Amino acid sequence: xxxxxxxxxxxxxxxxxxxxxxxxxxxxxxxxxxxxxxxxxxxxxxxxxxxxxxxxxxxxxxxxxxxxxxxxxxxxxxxxxxxxxxxxxxxxxxxxxxxxxxxxxxxxxxxxxxxxxxxxxxxxxxxxxxxxxxxxxxxxxxxxxxxxxxxxxxxxxxxxxxxxxxxxxxxxxxxxxxxxxxxxxxxxxxxxxxxxxxxxxxxxxxxxxxxxxxxxxxxxxxxxxxxxxxxxxxxxxxxxxxxxxxxxxxxxxxxxxxxxxxxxxxxxxxxxxxxxxxxxxxxxxxxxxxxxxxxxxxxxxxxxxxxxxxxxxxxxxxxxxxxxxxxxxxxx
Amino acid sequence: xxxxxxxxxxxxxxxxxxxxxxxxxxxxxxxxxxxxxxxxxxxxxxxxxxxxxxxxxxxxxxxxxxxxxxxxxxxxxxxxxxxxxxxxxxxxxxxxxxxxxxxxxxxxxxxxxxxxxxxxxxxxxxxxxxxxxxxxxxxxxxxxxxxxxxxxxxxxxxxxxxxxxxxxxxxxxxxxxxxxxxxxxxxxxxxxxxxxxxxxxxxxxxxxxxxxxxxxxxxxxxxxxxxxxxxxxxxxxxxxxxxxxxxxxxxxxxxxxxxxxxxxxxxxxxxxxxxxxxxxxxxxxxxxxxxxxxxxxxxxxxxxxxxxxxxxxxxxxxxxxxxxxxxxxxxx
Numbered sequence: 001x002x003x004x005x006x007x008x009x010x011x012x013x014x015x016x017x018x019x020x021x022x023x024x025x026x027x028x029x030x031x032x033x034x035x036x037x038x039x040x041x042x043x044x045x046x047x048x049x050x051x052x053x054x055x056x057x058x059x060x061x062x063x064x065x066x067x068x069x070x071x072x073x074x075x076x077x078x079x080x081x082x083x084x085x086x087x088x089x090x091x092x093x094x095x096x097x098x099x100x101x102x103x104x105x106x107x108x109x110x111x112x113x114x115x116x117x118x119x120x121x122x123x124x125x126x127x128x129x130x131x132x133x134x135x136x137x138x139x140x141x142x143x144x145x146x147x148x149x150x151x152x153x154x155x156x157x158x159x160x161x162x163x164x165x166x167x168x169x170x171x172x173x174x175x176x177x178x179x180x181x182x183x184x185x186x187x188x189x190x191x192x193x194x195x196x197x198x199x200x201x202x203x204x205x206x207x208x209x210x211x212x213x214x215x216x217x218x219x220x221x222x223x224x225x226x227x228x229x230x231x232x233x234x235x236x237x238x239x240x241x242x243x244x245x246x247x248x249x250x251x252x253x254x255x256x257x258x259x260x261x262x263x264x265x266x267x268x269x270x271x272x273x274x275x276x277x278x279x280x281x282x283x284x285x286x287x288x289x290x291x292x293x294x295x296x297x298x299x300x301x302x303x304x305x306x307x308x309x310x311x312x313x314x315x316x317x318x319x320x321x322x323x324x325x326x327x328x329x330x331x332x
Numbered sequence: 333x334x335x336x337x338x339x340x341x342x343x344x345x346x347x348x349x350x351x352x353x354x355x356x357x358x359x360x361x362x363x364x365x366x367x368x369x370x371x372x373x374x375x376x377x378x379x380x381x382x383x384x385x386x387x388x389x390x391x392x393x394x395x396x397x398x399x400x401x402x403x404x405x406x407x408x409x410x411x412x413x414x415x416x417x418x419x420x421x422x423x424x425x426x427x428x429x430x431x432x433x434x435x436x437x438x439x440x441x442x443x444x445x446x447x448x449x450x451x452x453x454x455x456x457x458x459x460x461x462x463x464x465x466x467x468x469x470x471x472x473x474x475x476x477x478x479x480x481x482x483x484x485x486x487x488x489x490x491x492x493x494x495x496x497x498x499x500x501x502x503x504x505x506x507x508x509x510x511x512x513x514x515x516x517x518x519x520x521x522x523x524x525x526x527x528x529x530x531x532x533x534x535x536x537x538x539x540x541x542x543x544x545x546x547x548x549x550x551x552x553x554x555x556x557x558x559x560x561x562x563x564x565x566x567x568x569x570x571x572x573x574x575x576x577x578x579x580x581x582x583x584x585x586x587x588x589x590x591x592x593x594x595x596x597x598x599x600x601x602x603x604x605x606x607x608x609x610x611x612x613x614x615x616x617x618x619x620x621x622x623x624x625x626x627x628x629x630x631x632x633x634x635x636x637x638x639x640x641x642x643x644x645x646x647x648x649x650x651x652x653x654x655x656x657x658x659x660x661x662x663x664x
Contacts, residue, residue: 078586080410080450083520104515113517114446118412118586130484130582151658152462173582183436185445186518188415192582250462250505250524254410254450326483 001053001202002315003164005035005073007122012036013073016065017053018199025067026056035076035200039255042147042163069317072198074120075166076145076256082117082194084141084170084260085110085243087236091265091279098282099178106237110246113186115170117258121195123319127171129192129298131330135174136296136323138223139263140275140304142215142233143168144240145200149253158244159213161253165206167197167219167306167316168260174278174295194260197304197316205315209308213239217314219264221275222303223296228280229273231266233306275304298325333385333534334647335496337367338403339454344368345405348397349385350531357399358388367408367532371587374479374495401649404530406452407498408477408588414449414526416473416502416592417442417575419568423597423611430614431510438569442578445518447502449590453527455651459503461524461630463662467506468628468655470555471595472607472636474547474565475500476572477532481585490576491545493585497538499529499551499638499648500592506610506627526592529636529648537647541640545571549646551596553607554635555628560612561605563598565638607636630657 004025005013012034016025031045031052032038038045055061086092089106096103104111121127129136145164153161176190203210209217215233222228238246243259264275270287274280281291296302301322306314336357337345344366348357363377363384364370370377387393418424421438428435436443453459461468477496485493508522535542541549547565554560570578575591596607602619606612613623628634633654638646 078412080412081448086517101516102514109511111515111517112520114448114520116413116446116583118589119584128483134582151460152660176582179441181516182434183443184433184513184516184518185418185443186516188444188446188579189581247520249521250466250508251448252451257450328484 001050002205003035003075003200004198005075005077006071007073011078013077017049017056018067019056023067024056024064026052026061026064028052036256039145039147039163042255069198070124072317073122074196075164075198075200076120076258078119079117079256079258080254081257082115082260083112083247083257084115084262085112085238086262087238087243088262088265089237090235090267090269091263094269094279094282098285110238110243111262112243112246115187115191116193119193121193123195123197123317124321125195126324127195127321128324128326129173129329130326132297132325133330134176137172137174137277138221138296138302139170139172140219140221141168141170141261141263142166143258143260144244146244146253146255146257146259148255149244149248149257151248151250151252153245153248155241155245158248159241161244162203162213162240164200165203165210165215166200166258167304167319169195169302169304169319169321170260170263171195172276195319195321197319199315199317201315213241217306217308219275220305220307221273224301227273229275231264231269231272231275233261233264235266236261296323298323298329333382334537335367335407335532336530337405337407337409339405343410345409349381349388350399351388355399356388356396358384358393358396360384368588371477371479371495374587401530402456404649405454406528407496407530407532408452408590410451411449411588411590412586413589414447414592415444415579415589416447416594417444417570418594419570419575420594420597421569422567422599422601423595426601426611426614430617442570442575443594444575444578447519447523448525451525453525455527455529455649456653457527458656459527459653460656460658461505461661462658464629464657465662466508469504469506469609470553470634471502471504472551472553473500473502473593473595474498475590475592476576478576478585478587478589478591480587481576481580481589483580483582483584485577485580487573487577490580491573493576494535494545494572496532497535497542497547498532498590499636499651501527501634501636501651501653502592502595503527504608527651527653529651531647531649533647545573549638549640551607552637552639553605556633559605561607563596563601563604563607565593565596567598568593628655630655
């Protein structure tokens, strides 16, 4: 099932089913006016939604409308909870090596922080930020959206609470990040709102590419029209099932909890490239003694799309955004 | 103005105005069915709400009802954003001294993390936690609730966005905290849901006790019927105006953002006591070489109430809660 939230002037938008061709969509207001509502009642609405999706694909829905992806908001334009992991060990180990920090023991527990969830930007919205001196960076990652998960749910039960898979750009301000990390309190200023690709899909839509709680797809990241990296999503040290269970240790997870993989990264990052500037800069520091690639300037544009291993474009749609200055922003 | 959210079976509850005597309340559904709704439209609804509050106090509201504080939920039973500071330098410096960490430069920037906001527990709800071995602790603190704050709002303008003041118990799992702090990512498992005292008040309700963006009131904290501490709220190194501005550096703050002071603490903590067990344990480590006071066990009960300097009980109501074991919880 492919789900999308269309702009309708309300904060949570209008939920629609999207046809397999991507040509048509269907409002499902009587079942679930919004994606949050669908997630609140997932076990009741899933079967009727799937039946409607089949009817839509079979051309049996007279109420179907042409699908205009330019009207898409983020699948959840706002969520009650966003917990972002850092599950790609290649990235974590590299950063620890370059910045001479202790490094994280990935055999022991996942890394995770709680981030801003009151808004997720649409996939083509301008990204408005206060200063080009803050080290503006993107982070391409996969994410999942859960229904309600009771406190103490173990990984083997967590998997079935993963209802949707999404593609995320987790915008980051790198010059603020180490200042906030040093406190141990995590990030507030260094992590402004994320962007999410327009289509959220049920895991079955990914076929064999959804396996072991991981997205086995390649994430293609372009910066200003140039390929920046294309790392593969399968290399997570912890599956999303484990990330969900980690998050649910001492809290019930609210339906609509979004959990991220962290920036996609592979051990052969020198060949496949990176999904964030910080990682490329770290490689440059290792290989050349100094970081060369600059962080983003206002006007820079990023593009992200996920592909199956056979090269077919994935179902999430495209993240294509420009970084722009907030009124009164510092340009350097 | 004193505002309270009553249980009505819906996630956001029913907003009521509470009379100055605390004997009566008034539903204000046509203006604002919920506190979130009031905050979404604060500039429009504030004046009519104040007029109704005056009428309620004057006995001119035939629709007034007896106020039963036992029906109270948290003022915001769920919020889009909870950002907790750690603005009491006495506490921060003590913890750094005892745990041999670098310490935070309070002249430079506030400490702040993003926490769980999808639920705030009612003031008398049981606090359900997974293990008594996790170092269960309370943290008494003051908090504010803002309306929408644009990115880049400076402190001198942030003050007017502070619409409500609240009293919070920020439950913490101390044995998990250093593990999560070490990563630099902040807390997920160590910070389960907070509890909030039943009455949210506009700053003017505090009179002279609201000054310089700080709550000049004493927070009385009892554990199992014994006084644990009574530190004063005025000693914040940063006022709430500065905390709001810090939070809004790279994000628009959504209406209904809750910002906390961090655990209330004074330099003379040996005399006034502490508002969390961790601080008392740190003092014991300094003075006696070892922590003596245990963290909480299941069945333990905390009580918190704020008082004006003349000894009068403050308007927030009482936090009075028992810690209980989740099904299958570890008791040691």
